Amino acid sequence: MYQPHPQSKAAYKLLHDGVLALGRAEQRGIRLDLKYCHAETERLTREIKALEQAFHHTKFYRHWFKTLGGRTPNINSNAQLGNFLYKRKKLKPIKTTVTGQGSTDEEALLQLNIPELNDLLRLRGLKKIRDTYLKGFLKEQVGGRVHPNFNLHIARTYRSSSDRPNFQNIPKRDEEAKRICRQALFPSKGYQLMAVDYSGIEVCVSACYHQDPTMMKYIKDPKSDMHRDMAQQVYELKTYDPSITGHKVLRSAAKNGFVFPQFYGDYYRNCAISMACNWGKLPDGRWKPGQGIPLGDGSLSDHLLGQGHKSLEQFADHVQRIEKDFWGRRFRVYARWKEKTWEQYQRTGYVELLTGFRCGGLMAYNDVTNYPIQGAAFHCLLKAFVLADRELRARKFKTRLIGQIHDEMILDVWPPELDEVGELLLDVMTQQVPEEWPWIVVPLTVDMEVSPVDGSWQEMGSYVRDARK
DNA sequence: GGAACTCGCCAC
DNA sequence: AAACGTGGCGAGTTCC
Incomplete structure (x- = not known):
């Protein structure tokens, strides 16, 4: 792997300060609802089993089974599915993979207009939620908390990456996947989650x-x-x-x-x-x-x-x-x-x-x-992360940063500090960062969201500062 | 039995 | 000049 390294003292310092601030966020971690994760994993397993049973009784599956001469098809195997669709049934794939095989991704399967394939896609989606996310959280949890890693030494662009578990790709667009996955993640007891993101930072x-x-x-x-x-x-x-x-x-x-x-x-x-x-x-x-x-x-x-x-x-x-x-x-x-x-x-x-x-x-x-563009945009967030971490600690707040998703910071907020924290982040992200970097020649703006006290990450709603304070 | 690879899919 | 950028990860598969 190509190893990036910073070329200037200022760049080095940003990575140094960034690693320390991110390390503190990793240490704090995020509370996981263990009971929910186990119960939801089992519920999904039951739903998956029922769907698999139904799929086994379809004409499509029986045909697939026959073409394998007695071997049981593995419905998780795209290689087997591709063979059946494009070699046995001689259907025409709408696109190929990088190695020239007929594609079996969602778009390609939908195009074939075979009703049973919709069941297979539904199964894929449910397994992704269960295996990648819920089981992934359970595998990494320690004492009811997950502590995602945030790396600054991986991406060629000098962006960050995250792993064990990856905190930067938890479902958000698909409502069902979002609900199931984010319902597992909570602020510390008596706290609330806050998310602050730069609007259109890459632009x-x-x-x-x-x-x-x-x-x-x-x-x-x-x-x-x-x-x-x-x-x-x-x-x-x-x-x-x-x-x-x-x-x-x-x-x-x-x-x-x-x-x-x-x-x-x-x-x-x-x-x-x-x-x-x-x-x-x-x-x-x-x-x-x-x-x-x-x-x-x-x-x-x-x-x-x-x-x-x-x-x-x-x-x-x-x-x-x-x-x-x-x-x-x-x-x-x-x-x-x-x-x-x-x-x-x-x-x-x-x-x-x-x-x-x-x-x-x-x-x-x-x-x-x-x-x-991608790298420097992330660096705006990283610089803000460092400054916010420093100020929260200096002012003896109980609120702490717990993570970051490229253009967004996530905090574990002590409710009495909510409005002060909102002010602090607004100031850091829209005033202090541009003051430190004169090359920022456009105004930066942010959006904020909060969860209810003891509410999950799924319950985030827009945060409007209380004008009376 | 593990390393390396392919494929698909989640995020920004 | 080239034809969408950056990551992580699970399951299946192949190779040693």
Whole structure:
């Protein structure tokens, strides 16, 4: 493994202070509801067994069994499943894995439109929750607490990683998985959990590198909204109105299907597919009326057919023009920064972070333009983590930091200290960090969430400072 | 019986 | 110039 190491004294100090602060968080750890973990593991096992029983009685399974000549299929084995689907049944995989095998991931299986495969996907999901998360917590717990590790010496970007257990990939988007997993994690008895994250820190840090005027305006003007603007452009909406059915969905499709992938270095074709995938199946490559999400009085496909987009190919051409406009006009200064940074890497063999680190070694174009942003964005959080840890201890708070998820800190808060802690974190993250680093030329903002006293990590709700204090 | 690998999937 | 960046981890599989 390529071993990164800091290139400047300031960079070294950040890692040194960071390791100590993270070590204290590891020591504190997080309370685990052991009884819940055991009971929920058993409940999931019962549900999994019932689903497996039902699956064993399907025509699909019996066929699979026969093709193995008496051997019992292992329904956890994607290799066996892939063989059955793509070699025995001769179905056509929609995509292959890196080694050229037919893919059996969720997207590929759904495309085959075989009802029994939905049961298999449901089983996969439940096993992931039980085996990776609940059992993973139980395996690592000591005296009813888990103490996740936070590493600063692994990621090539100088980001952090976490393990035993990984505190940075606990389900959040899928409601059921989120509930089951986060219901296991609690503040100390009589305490409450607090989470504070930087809003859009990677976008803000990228702006510190290139200072693209369009991007600066988007960051500084609270009325502007680049995801809204891109939704309007991609989907050709005359106006954007969050109260119109479907508009918020399209904003989020533009954000996660175009803006962020473009920043990471994706290109128009993938973006077009991603932004069109809600529109139902395209058996002949052409869209029909009434497909896709509801939009206004009709559907998305009605709207786009009206705009002349009859097929994915036409839509992709449209997205290609938008990509050209995105980098050639809208964010041309950002685009120039990418090119300059790439040239510099080719000349010197490394790329510099604003925080004093260097990323070297063999890198692709996307790596060179992404690493400095990803790394320095995390360093904002790490610097804030160090300062907050120092201040909490100096002021003899009972509240302590317990973890960090790239752009977010998690604290175990003593309830009487809640509002003071909120003030402290706001000050550290939005004032002290930018004061220490003059290269931060855009305002940084945060979002805060808290759990009820003795509430689990699943019960986090937005925190609004009490104005009377 | 363990190391190394593949695949899929969770987070930011 | 290249065609989505960074991690961890479980189960299955292959190799020694």
